[in-house]
Amino acid sequence: MTTAKVTDTGGRADTRTLLLDTAIAVIAEHGLRGLTHRALQEAAGLKHGSVTYYFKTWDLLILAVVDRMVEIEKDRSGPVVHDLVRSLAVRSQGQEAEPDYDRIAALLQQWWTASRDLLLARFELDLAGARQPAVREAMARCGAEFRRAAELVALAAGSPDPELDAQVLVKLIDGLMLDFIIRPPQDLRHLSLGLRHAVEAIRHDHAP
Incomplete structure (x- = not known):
């Protein structure tokens, strides 16, 4: 099994972070049912009882795991959101140049390629949330983080109702993301046009 990349904390891998990153990889490879304390400690190469000590x-x-997913994706999505918001803000100041959607799509491609295991795990958890209230509540928090980023985009685009438009934007982006993950290779033009x-x-x- 390929484990997720672990955050470097001063030269030594933090055990808790190692477990969470490995959990993401386990979910991506085996589904949520494959994530047990025993399977996780074996995949992480840790001794018996290590998982229970932390969780x-x-x-x-x-x-x-959900909190760790949000932490990673906030960092990776930052360049995309910043680039798009900045482009839209410049245009709102009277400059009619269209945002460079090809460039932003390339950033999306880099983000989603680097996050493939994480996105697979996210979709697994979203589906599990349809049946398990605890998972659904956790994923609702995860979704709220991305809607906040989408609200910035909606505001920069001139939306009078950024909360509503952010929800629609997230759903559209989620569709592109799902297609990117389950039907590779993805034509970059699809991302650019969809965005x-x-x-x-x-x-x-x-528009007025």
């Missing part, structure tokens, strides 16, 4: 129950482990349609729809729907 007494499976539910606590899942909550921590353009999603963002420009906000501007046109609310």
Whole structure:
């Protein structure tokens, strides 16, 4: 099994982070049912009882996994959100140049390629949330983080209702992301065109 990359903390891998990154890789490879304390400690190469020391129950482990996913993706999504918001803000100041959607799509491709295991794990957890309230609540927190980023994009695009437009934008991006993950290789033009349609729809729907 390929384990997730571990954060470097001063030259030594933090055990808790190692477990969470490995948990993401286990979910991506085997699904949520494959994530047990025993399977996780074996995949992480740790001694018996290591997982229980940090996460007494499976539910606590899942909550921590979701928080770790948000932490990683906030860092990786930053360049995409910044680039898009900056481009839209410049245009709102009277400059009619369109955002460089090809460049932003390339950033999306880099982000999603680097995050393939994490995104697979996210989709697994989203599906599990349809049946398990605890997982659903955790994933709702995860989704809220991305909606906040999408609200910045909606505001920069001139939306008078950024909360609503952010929810729609996230759903459209989620569709592109799912297609990217399950149907590789993905044509970069699909990402560029999809992103353009999603963002420009906000501007046109609310044009004076």
